[in-house]
Amino acid sequence: MPLTGYTIPRSPTGRSSLVPYPPWHYVGDFLVVEYWADPDKAVTVLPNGLDPHPDAGRCALVFADWQSCSDAGGELLDPSRSQYKECFVVVNALLDGEEVTTCPFIWVDRDFALTRGWLQGFPKKLGSIWVTRTFGLDSPADPGVRAGARFGATCAAYERRVAEATVTLERISETGPTHNDPPIVNVRHFARLEAGRHDEPAVHELARSRSRDRIVSPVWEGVATLSLYGAEHEEHDLLAPVRVGKGFRFTFGYTVDDQEIVKDIRS
DSSP: OOOBOSSSSOBSSSTTOSSOOSOEEEEEEEEEEEEEEOHHHHGGGOOTTOEEOSSTTEEEEEEEEEEEEETTOGGGGSGGGTEEEEEEEEEEEEETTEEEEEEEEEEESOHHHHHHHHHHTOOEEEOEEEEOOOOSSOOTTOOOSSTTOEEEEEEEETTEEEEEEEEEEEEEOSSOOOTTOSOBEEEEEEOOOSTTOTTSOSEEEEEEEOOEEEEEOOOEEEEEEEEEOOBTTBOGGGGOEEEEEEEEEEEEEEEEOOEEEEEEOOO
């Protein structure tokens, strides 16, 4: 019997595969903080094939508390396989003149989400992420989604705090977040171990994320704070804020079963 499965480990039935076959369905609560980094530093994280945005320092930090599943939906009955949280930075850029974003740094707290991200081009690392939750009840422990509600989020990696943010809601947003709105184009990179060829990756390409069946709740906006902290094993503080804009809170869902390979950038 041949081994099967979408990702390793492949097995006789495929049930051991870390990531199931797409489509993958997602829904999650988001905190987004729009901000500006030093533009000269922001352009240093852009991959080959992307050009600086006219507003080169335009960035966003995103915290997401996710639930996801494959078509059969069995993960929803085994929540440790469906729930995860992540924190990531996006930088605005241009792809052949088109406004896009790219994600140079991201942390996630579950292995299946890390592997699924690598397949899509997100450079995920393991981290510890926490986000204020709301449950729709009138309780002192529930901020609710209303004017004056306060939300916070933190991210740590290798026991070091690397990011924290707060958002105090003021009103329903007319625009929603704009710094992370353009399509996201990331680098799918898989290294080669063969001696003498370590600098010749097996895969090194720009990939545009595609999704469908997108649905979003009303988006609230308000005042935000943001701090990025340096660590010996991280470089995201290159993108530390020099100016912080609005913060946003909303719930978002979509499905992924496709991707566009834009450019091979191995040479």
